[in-house]
Amino acid sequence: MAGTSHYILPRPDFDEAPKLLIVISPYYKDIADNLLSGARAEIEAAGGQHETIEVPGALEIPTAIGIAERMSNFDGYVALGCVIRGETTHYETVCNDSSRALQLLGLQGLCIGNGILTVETQKQAEVRADPADQNKGGGAAAAALHLIALSRKWGRSKQGVGFAHDILMAGNTDGTPTA
Template identity: 50%
Template sequence: MDSYGVRFPVPEGAGRGLHFLIVEGRAYPDIADEMKRGAIAALETAGASHEIIAVPGAMEVPVAIAMALETDNYDGFVALGCVIRGQTNHYVGVASQSIRALAELAVVDALPLGIGILTVDNEAQALIRANVNGQDRGGDAARAALVLAGIKAKLT
């Protein structure tokens, strides 16, 4: 469920014939694994295929997606990562710039892109948001990408 208590539905099979790229920032491996698990489950439930690329952290996620755009191999993208507040302002820059870069890519290139970059105060919050039996933000990002891919297909 999202913060409003309603998860946006994606019909089973809605992704049939579509191929997505999941790009995961691996700065926090346990969190990344859980978010990836949710994203994969959502794509597979919808009937979509996928590939996965791992990058060091949230800042590298938009760069990898920009590189993948040059291949024209994907119908959509799922961006996963986590930024945890530390004792410095580094958190603010990393969180805002990675999300800004992803949003810019999505708008400029009309990308079916689900953004699942967690921005949290601590690891406990991240695990709650990542957990596939909890908030499942990785699954939510994949479902958003699926919905946008469907919209793009209808409009083109």
Template identity: 40%
Template sequence: MFGADKGTADKLDGTKLHIGIVQARFNESITNALATACRSALLDLGVQEKHITHVLVPGALEVPVALQAMAESDNFDALIALGCIIRGETYHFELVANESGAGVTRLSLDYQLPIANAIITTENLDQAIARQTEKGRDAAYVAVEMANLLEALS
């Protein structure tokens, strides 16, 4: 929920982490803003620039296959999915939103690898613009927090 009380995590330390970002190009102005906010937050959390791998794919349905390739490489402590799906006049919105989300979740569980899902789904462009910075930053925080948690649990 936009503006929700997300609670406060312990001090997040990304200094030793390797993070992969998969960004969908569809709705590129929004996904570029998501990526900029995400990268900035990762750097703020101590993730080294050289430990951030950022790739682009055509759209949200292609995000899971790139995430899978990254997960299989075993080079990452966490991954981040960035995309923007804006409702149109057809059922295609539901298909893309549901399938991309299910793919991201399935990969995270299959590989036991944190994947922060910031493929935003909105009713219109104004809603996407309103969320692009916050959701990009949120994804970075989720990735670092979950990578640290899974490390502590192992």
């Protein structure tokens, strides 16, 4: 809708630089490069650090984020890619399943900015990916940064949970369990 303005939250401040993983599918290389440029610029403007990995397609992005969460120490994730409608229902499958998987990871507490474009045409993708236009890569990075700031505000715990943790918490002040 032409002439519509959108409110953009101010960039969050961090005492300690956040570390983000950008997971990108370069299926449409020019679009992916623009998304990546916007995301990197936003993370760096917030004083953050980032790494980038490539996966074959949008469906692999949530899986890569899940693996990274289990095996590394990132504060948040930026999912970048593009799905352009084709002649088959594959478009709906890729759009719905990648989005749903990212949402489920987010509901588990991961800080994810979703920058997977789902568009009808190449031109729509180009406008949305362009850092000088809609900058959806930068927007996805900003979303991840805001979620990281929120998780830090509420003291996201990296402590273990379960039986051993419960015994320690029920123990004496020196950490030994009570009898």
